[in-house]
Amino acid sequence: MILDDLNPRQRAAVEHFDCPLLLIAGAGSGKTKVLTHKIAYLVREKGMHPHRILAITFTKKAANEMAGRVEKMLRIKPRWISTFHAFCVKVLRDDIATLNTGHDKRFVIYDEDDSLKIIKDVLKRFYIDSKEAAAARNTISKAKQEYQDVVKCIAAMPFPLNNYAEVAREYQNELRKSNALDYDDIIYFTTALLLNHDDIALKWQGRFDFIMVDEFQDTNRIQYSLIKLLLGDRGCVFAVGDPFQTIYTWRGAVPENIIQFAEDFAAKEMKLETNYRSARKVLDAANAVISRTGSRWASRVLKLHPDKEEEGTVKYTENADHFSESLSIVRRIRDLSETFCGYSDIAILIRMSFLSRSLESVFMQHNIPYQIVGGLAFYDRAEVKDMLAYLRLSVSPQDKAAFDRIVNIPSRGLGAKALAAVSGNYKTDWMQAIKDTTLPARQKAGAEHFVQIIGKYAGSAEHAPYSALMGLLDDLDYIEHMKKTYKEDHEEREQNLSELSNVLKTVQLQGGTFSSFLEENLLSSEQDKIADEQSVKILTVHAAKGLEWPVVFVPALEEGIFPAAKSLEHMKALEEERRLFYVACTRAKESLFLSSAKYRMKFGQSSYMARSRYIDDIEEVIDRRGEERIECRDNCEGR
DNA sequence: CTTAGGAAACTTTTT
C-alpha cells in the first residue's frame, strides 16, 4: 500500500486534502518520499489523473528522480514533473505569440554568456564601460524577478542603477531581434502571459487539478506569482520547503515566500523533523551549526532527530597548505576505498570551483578516479561553443550572440568597422544584413564565403546536426584553425570536438533536432551531469543540494573561503554561508571529513588563512581519535 | 585588420 512505509507525520502530509498544505521538512526527513507518495495517493485514492498533477522541482535531476519513483508505483510516468524553467518553456512554446513581444514559438534560449555579450554590446553604444556589464545584467535580472515593467522598475531605482533603464530597453530589443529569451525572461514572459490573458490563464489552470512545489524556500517573487496564477482561486496546492536550506537568495530567492504562502492560502502547517539520512555525530554537527543562526527564523529552527543507530564520525584535519590538504584527502580515500566503500560513495563538497584544481592534480597523480561536476563544463569550451554557434546560426539566422561569436572565426578580415556597417543594415536576419552591406573588396570576399557556408547548412543543421557539423569542420578548415590558434593543446581540443560529434551523431540517429538538443542542455542542471560511474565526485555545495553520500569531505574551511570573503561584511550573507555549511554537513550519511590549510594559493600567491568559524561551532562533536597519526603522516610525507 | 606580448584584473555560489 502507498501509505505503508511512511511514518505518522509523513503519512499525515500525504493524506491531507481539505486545504493548502505547507510542509516544513528538514534535511533528510524524506520529503521526496512524501511528494512522490502524495502523487500516488492523489491518483489512487482521489482518482486524479497523473497527467493533471503539476510538480515543480528545483533541478531537472530531482524531476527525473521523482518521475521515476512515481512511475514505479503507478506504472505510468506523470507528464508534468519539471523545473520552473522547463515548465515555462512548454507554456511559451504554445502561447508566446499571444504576448506580442515579437518572438515566435521557435525562440532560442540565451545562457549567461550570450546575454552578457549582448549587454556589453549595448553598453558600448551608450559609452558605458563594459566592466559594468555584470552590474547591468544583475539589475535587469533583479527587475524581472520582482516582476515589474523592467524599464520602469529600473528607472525608479536609485542612482547609478537607474542608468541601466535605457540599457535594459535596448537589451530587450536585441533579444527580440534575435528571437531569444534569457533565463529570467522564460519565467517573466510566462507570468505576463497568464496575468494579462485570461483565456490563456484559464487554459493552463484547467490542465491541472493539483500543484506541488518543492524547495519552496528558494523560489523568488515571480515564481510565487506564477504559482498563484496557475491556481486561480483554487487551493489545491502543496508546498514543501526548509528555510534553513535557503542558499539562493543571491539569485533572488525569497524564503519569506514560505510565510507569505501560509498567510495567503491560510495553509495548514506540518513539520518533518526526523532525519533518516545521517548518523548521530553528523547530525550533532549539523544541529550545532544551525543552532547558532542569528536569523529571524531562529525561533523556527528544526532540530533534526536521528533515526539511525550508527554513531558515524566527524573529523577535522588542519594542514600546512593546499597541497598537503589534497594529499591527506587522497590518503583517506585510499584507506576508505580498501575497506569501507567504493569511490562513488564519496563526494568532496567545495565552496568555490577553483578549489577543484589542486584536488584534481593530486587525484590524477594518485590514480583516484574522480569527476568534477560543473567547473569549466564541456559545453563552455571555446571550440565547442564556436561550432555550436555555427549550427545555431544555420538554424536561426537571427541569433546575434551566435553571429557575433563566429562571424570572424576563423578570421576572414571582418573587424569592428565592417561589423558596425553590417549591424546598421540588420532587418530580418544576419545573412541578409551582410548581403545588403557594401564592403571593401577584401572584406567582401570573406563575408561572401561566410554567407555561402551558413547557407549551405541552413536547411539541414536542424535535422542532421551531425552531418552539418562534419561538413562545417571541413568547409571551415577548422582543425587547421585550431592548430594555429591553440598550438599547445589543440589535440585535446580536437578531442572535445570529436566528443561533440559523438553526441550530435546520437541526436541525429535518434531523429532529434538540434534545437531540442540545445534546449535540453541549457535547462539541465549541474546535477544532471553527474555520471553514474565508480568515481569520487567533486562539486560545489550548491550543486550538491538534495543529494547524499555515505562519505563527504568539506575542504578549505577557512575564513575568506567558507565563509566566502565577500560575505564577511554582511550579516545576511553570513547567515546564508552558515546555511550553506549546514547543507554541506547534512549531505553526509556516515562520515564527514572537514579540513583546512594554513596557507593557500590565492591569485598565484600563498597567503595565510585563519580556520573557519564553523570548526569552533562544532568543536565538541569532532572526533579527535587517531588525529596524531594523520598529522604526523602529513608532515612526514606531505610534499 | 591581425597578432604578439605584456599588464591588469580577477573567482562565490547557477536554473
Place this chain on the structure above:
DNA sequence: GTTTCCTAAG
C-alpha cells in the same frame, strides 16, 4: 595561476 584587456608593430 589564469583569463581578459590593451597596445604597438606587421
